[in-house]
Amino acid sequence: MPIWVKRNIILFLTGKLTAVLGSSIYGFAIGLYILAETGSSLNFSITLFVSILPRILLSPIAGTLSDRIDRKKIIIISDFACAVWLLVIFIIFTFLTQHIWLLFLATFILSSLNTFYSTAVTSAIHNMVGSDYIQKAMSLNQVAVSISTILGPVLGGVLFGFMSISTFMIINIIAFTFSGIVSIFINYHLFSEKKVEAKEETFFSELKIGLTYVKQQSFIKNLLFIAVFLNFWFAVFPVALPYLVLTVRGMESYQLGIIEGSFSIGMLIISIVLAQMKEIKNKKRSIFGGLVGLSSMLILLGIPSVPGLSNLPNMFFFPFLITIVLLLASFIMLINMPVMVLLQKSTPDHYRGRVMSLVETGASCMTPLGFIVFGYLLEFTPVWFLLLICGASIFIIVLYSLRNKRFIQQLNSSINDNIVAVEG
DSSP states (O other): OOHHHHHHHHHHHHHHHHHHHHHHHHHHHHHHHHHHHHOOHHHHHHHHHHHHHHHHHHHHHHHHHHHHSOHHHHHHHHHHHHHHHHHHHHHHHHHTOOOHHHHHHHHHHHHHHHHHHHHHHHHHHHHHHOGGGHHHHHHHHHHHHHHHHHHHHHHHHHHHTTSOHHHHHHHHHHHHHHHHHHHHTOOTTTTOOOOOOOOOOOHHHHHHHHHHHHHHOHHHHHHHHHHHHHHHHHTHHHHHHHIIIIIISOOOHHHHHHHHHHHHHHHHHHHHHHHHSOOOSOHHHHHHHHHHHHHHHHHHHTGGGOGGGTTSOHHHHHHHHHHHHHHHHHHHHHHHHHHHHHHHHHSOHHHHHHHHHHHHHHHHHTHHHHHHHHHHHTTTSOHHHHHHHHHHHHHHHHHHHHHOHHHHHHHHHHHHHHHHHHHO
16 A cells, blocks of 8 residues: 555544544534433433434535535535534533533534534545545444444443533543544545536526536436435434333343444444455445345344244343344445445545535435334334334335336446546
8 A cells, every 4th residue: 555545544544533523422412411410211302313414414415515615524524513602602501501402512513513523524525535545435434433422321321420511511522533634644636636627506596406416417416316215214223222122122221322333333344354454356246235135134033023022031032133133234234335335436526525415315304204104103013023024125126227228228338437547
């Protein structure tokens, strides 16, 4: 690996791990604080809602901005803006008022700023490491996220007992500041394409041009279709798992924590493996094999709630659920990684921000609806039956995609074009 690529990856990993871990600790502590102060699950749900809403609303805008402006500037400004904004909230919360609405506002603005940061980072990875190391860089990026997801709740839970919420704000301010400083030393233009002089367009014109480009790319449109429906049916998982573990099986809350934690561990393990190996060559097999595996794991997840098996002890189902969730996360990585690598390589640099942001918007826009629909259905539908329906629906998506000859031809063509580009 060239020394400049290695330097970029090390600096990128250091800054990303610091920022995401700080945010994970802070986010977990905020959730505990709101529950402790209000005793309201509704207020906790509002926190989750205001954290995901900006990603859905602002991703297309963030993508367009990252194609118009130097992405390095967006990344650095976003990091420092998060630090400054949280410092303002810290001052208001410590010296003026501690109303819950202030934390809702803080979460909404932080999530908005992070949307611009993450979109710029995702669209800059190709130029930061080059075509040969995209899988490694994106896998290591997921390693940082997975480590933070595992350690954040643990550290947040341990520190919450003897630290004030203001202290958690200070920790996150330091984390964002450090990440911003590290980003200054990253060369995000190491493999940038030479810009072709073009007529200056307005912001909204470029947003429209990006949407038109995606509409004209049948391959990307089909990927968006899969992402939208896949994420809707998969939204049953975070809703059904706690209900299955705590209500149906009557397990302890710490067991739920371990089972949910195995999801991040599964992603971490596969991310480390993918970071060490060469780029996946048979991307079609990885994507569709992962989808079939994901479908199967969702169906198997419902087994502990099947009426005929209700008498089996939890000591049997506890390791069973850990294994299923770990495999579930592994299959998700086998789907996401080749898709993201293909999108990175096949999308021109001046469209990459808009394409990646629109894919993310499509992937996440149906998740809140899925939460509401499946939360409602769980009130009167057996868990195993609901998981069976969702798993089978994902399998139908696989069959539809495989029967769509045009999509398969485009997928093969995209893969072959990238292989030729790499070998050339």
